[in-house]
Amino acid sequence: MKIVSLDARDIRFPTSLSLDGSDAMHPDPDYSCAYVVLRTDSPDGHEGHGLTFTNGRGTEIVVAAARAFEDLVVGRSLEAITDDFAGFWRILTSDGQLRWLGPEKGIIHLATAAVVNAVWDLWAKVEGKPLYRLLAELEPEQIVSAIDFRYIDDVLAPAEALDLLRRMRPGRETRLAEIEANGYPAYTTSAGWLGYDDDKIAALVREASTAGFKHVKMKVGRDLAADARRAGLIRDALGAGGVLMMDANQYWGVDDAIKAMRVLGLYDPWWIEEPTSPDDVLGHARIRREIAPIRVATGEHVQNRVIFKQLLQAEAIDVLQLDACRIGGVNETLAVILMAAKFGVPICPHAGGVGLCEYVQHLAMFDYVAVSGSLEDRVIEWVDHLHEHFLHPAVVRDGRYLAPTAPGYSIEMLPESLAEFAYPHGVAWAGAGVA
Amino acid sequence: MKIVSLDARDIRFPTSLSLDGSDAMHPDPDYSCAYVVLRTDSPDGHEGHGLTFTNGRGTEIVVAAARAFEDLVVGRSLEAITDDFAGFWRILTSDGQLRWLGPEKGIIHLATAAVVNAVWDLWAKVEGKPLYRLLAELEPEQIVSAIDFRYIDDVLAPAEALDLLRRMRPGRETRLAEIEANGYPAYTTSAGWLGYDDDKIAALVREASTAGFKHVKMKVGRDLAADARRAGLIRDALGAGGVLMMDANQYWGVDDAIKAMRVLGLYDPWWIEEPTSPDDVLGHARIRREIAPIRVATGEHVQNRVIFKQLLQAEAIDVLQLDACRIGGVNETLAVILMAAKFGVPICPHAGGVGLCEYVQHLAMFDYVAVSGSLEDRVIEWVDHLHEHFLHPAVVRDGRYLAPTAPGYSIEMLPESLAEFAYPHGVAWAGAGVA
Numbered sequence: 001m002k003i004v005s006l007d008a009r010d011i012r013f014p015t016s017l018s019l020d021g022s023d024a025m026h027p028d029p030d031y032s033c034a035y036v037v038l039r040t041d042s043p044d045g046h047e048g049h050g051l052t053f054t055n056g057r058g059t060e061i062v063v064a065a066a067r068a069f070e071d072l073v074v075g076r077s078l079e080a081i082t083d084d085f086a087g088f089w090r091i092l093t094s095d096g097q098l099r100w101l102g103p104e105k106g107i108i109h110l111a112t113a114a115v116v117n118a119v120w121d122l123w124a125k126v127e128g129k130p131l132y133r134l135l136a137e138l139e140p141e142q143i144v145s146a147i148d149f150r151y152i153d154d155v156l157a158p159a160e161a162l163d164l165l166r167r168m169r170p171g172r173e174t175r176l177a178e179i180e181a182n183g184y185p186a187y188t189t190s191a192g193w194l195g196y197d198d199d200k201i202a203a204l205v206r207e208a209s210t211a212g213f214k215h216v217k218m219k220v221g222r223d224l225a226a227d228a229r230r231a232g233l234i235r236d237a238l239g240a241g242g243v244l245m246m247d248a249n250q251y252w253g254v255d256d257a258i259k260a261m262r263v264l265g266l267y268d269p270w271w272i273e274e275p276t277s278p279d280d281v282l283g284h285a286r287i288r289r290e291i292a293p294i295r296v297a298t299g300e301h302v303q304n305r306v307i308f309k310q311l312l313q314a315e316a317i318d319v320l321q322l323d324a325c326r327i328g329g330v331n332e333t334l335a336v337i338l339m340a341a342k343f344g345v346p347i348c349p350h351a352g353g354v355g356l357c358e359y360v361q362h363l364a365m366f367d368y369v370a371v372s373g374s375l376e377d378r379v380i381e382w383v384d385h386l387h388e389h390f391l392h393p394a395v396v397r398d399g400r401y402l403a404p405t406a407p408g409y410s411i412e413m414l415p416e417s418l419a420e421f422a423y424p425h426g427v428a429w430a431g432a433g434v435a
Numbered sequence: 436m437k438i439v440s441l442d443a444r445d446i447r448f449p450t451s452l453s454l455d456g457s458d459a460m461h462p463d464p465d466y467s468c469a470y471v472v473l474r475t476d477s478p479d480g481h482e483g484h485g486l487t488f489t490n491g492r493g494t495e496i497v498v499a500a501a502r503a504f505e506d507l508v509v510g511r512s513l514e515a516i517t518d519d520f521a522g523f524w525r526i527l528t529s530d531g532q533l534r535w536l537g538p539e540k541g542i543i544h545l546a547t548a549a550v551v552n553a554v555w556d557l558w559a560k561v562e563g564k565p566l567y568r569l570l571a572e573l574e575p576e577q578i579v580s581a582i583d584f585r586y587i588d589d590v591l592a593p594a595e596a597l598d599l600l601r602r603m604r605p606g607r608e609t610r611l612a613e614i615e616a617n618g619y620p621a622y623t624t625s626a627g628w629l630g631y632d633d634d635k636i637a638a639l640v641r642e643a644s645t646a647g648f649k650h651v652k653m654k655v656g657r658d659l660a661a662d663a664r665r666a667g668l669i670r671d672a673l674g675a676g677g678v679l680m681m682d683a684n685q686y687w688g689v690d691d692a693i694k695a696m697r698v699l700g701l702y703d704p705w706w707i708e709e710p711t712s713p714d715d716v717l718g719h720a721r722i723r724r725e726i727a728p729i730r731v732a733t734g735e736h737v738q739n740r741v742i743f744k745q746l747l748q749a750e751a752i753d754v755l756q757l758d759a760c761r762i763g764g765v766n767e768t769l770a771v772i773l774m775a776a777k778f779g780v781p782i783c784p785h786a787g788g789v790g791l792c793e794y795v796q797h798l799a800m801f802d803y804v805a806v807s808g809s810l811e812d813r814v815i816e817w818v819d820h821l822h823e824h825f826l827h828p829a830v831v832r833d834g835r836y837l838a839p840t841a842p843g844y845s846i847e848m849l850p851e852s853l854a855e856f857a858y859p860h861g862v863a864w865a866g867a868g869v870a
Contacts, residue, residue: 057503061500068492101490108493108496109541250538255588282748
């Protein structure tokens, strides 16, 4: 089966109208994505779909970047790719001309993720399995052969990665069955966006508790007094046994973060997320030391496995918030999942946006079944927006993600949604006076 | 004076035909740039020009990114920008939708550099001064007000930056006169590209010595035995008193780098450049400790001031290779120049490519006149390619950059070059069967 075309599209949802997703650094996002379709010559019509989440303006740049990979992808067979998946990944990330634009970071890497995830989606569809099961049933040697160990082998060499995977082979079937029966725990961010008023927040927190969520996350950063007031309000609405997380979305410098958390620590946060720049490994390490026992989390903006490696080496984080399309797709997430296991740091994936819940459920479930073997201190983020546009949307019930059942990576969008929200000519935009 | 348009163009030179610029990670670059012109309503016809160096394919993505800044730039007056230059810089780097694509790294930051440098070019032209002199004659308060201290103020606060600048006020006129009379020392990379054969390399090294260069840099990484042979050959051709630098262009992992330098150390390199991933602060720190006294250099791919901050904090580098358009233009280079001064690490800027020599001479000269006050262990890279396309090309004589005299940032290209090398429709490409 050969890939015969790579199509990249600009899809945007006008979420800024309702301030869904508003935080200290992103006051008015239009949740969007660069959406990639790989067509094949398969008589069954198999296609691979992948996307990278964006925030509105600039999506056209990620689309242009995805198109730049066309010559490196079209014409290859799926079998040749999956037989040497790390080799294919390196062709994309180390192209002698394109790598100048990263390397392995920012827009070119966001585009890499969309393309790479589309290949995995295709593979899982061909195998007739949801991605998490495809991954969980691969042999340890196959997982390791999909990882580019360049720049991480001083901390995780292929042999050690193999050992980590083999260690968890026993019990795999039991854990798969358990995930299928009970799903995976979730937490919600739908309540705490910065642009919402107090009444809306309190109502949403109570609604979340009723819906079975024990963990609720709030946005902080712009105004310490207001953050403290909202934290008290959410704590009250949560009641005893509720867990509150805080997310500063990189608003603070290192010293600011330490000062702010000395105040917000009074509300007993389970973690502080993105206290400062995602690039600042040493800054996170210092913040963590100084605000202990408050736990430090980051990851949605961590650019690649090299920064994750250092966050782990420097003991800078307590929680690793893996993103499915910030780093270079499934192959690079495998590297990060294994490094986290080595260092004993739990993964609580970043979700929300467009399609991130659909994506990361697979990664967390694979992590549980084949790598960490534990659900302790692990929850997947859940935001209840925009799922209706997916062919097989993620489903959360009683505070748990249900195991996906459809073959693929769950990221394929409905043709009518792709048409309606195409930017700038879809009907959602053509009349909006924005284009 | 108001900015009335932002024009961004894709300019490429077919350098891959001669393997100029070939190294371990970039075997066949086509030196290129995203070229930005800001037009104004000035009756004198003042324009600001800026570019970001690229490597061929993908330049169109950086051009798309530069265009995404149009609404944030067009309509502003130069005076309003320079009155609050840090504020303007943050408008570009922290736009609530665009920052998702970085933040402050990769393609969106390369584009930021082209736009920001075009503003500085415009300002220097309006003031009638070469950029280095404009910078050197600004008051310390004005320099500090151009810097965004977000994410670095735990290491360099505005007050300390002011002190560093005030410390060097005495002697400024003398150093300016000295630079004008004697220029700034250079080293050459023109001899050691990986794609050249031994005879060509030996001839080029002898030519460089004759031309007054004491320092010569060679590319290493792909083949240790071949690197050692070529190092011996260059050492012979250099003669006594010659200085040899090595550049691995990120080819190695941390352990590989340490092993390789135990062999290549026999040839007494003055530094090893880019021994591994530019993102790996802790990796550079470990390499530096283990291969001492060989000095470690990096910077051309260091994405922003946050990574530079950590390289300095972790004592990971001996030489800081500032780039003019990898990080976010003049404003961010000022932050890095000041941090380097605080830590006592010399800056030896990255040049070559397209326009990098033209750019960085200004930064190094400003550093000498107003910040470091020293030329010790400081040399600017020089590569003798593509200068003929600039209106005011950088000039090196007897191994020294001559101080630029024309107003601006020396980055304006000749209209006929912009036309000929426009991609894909300029005559250099239209007939080449590449477009």
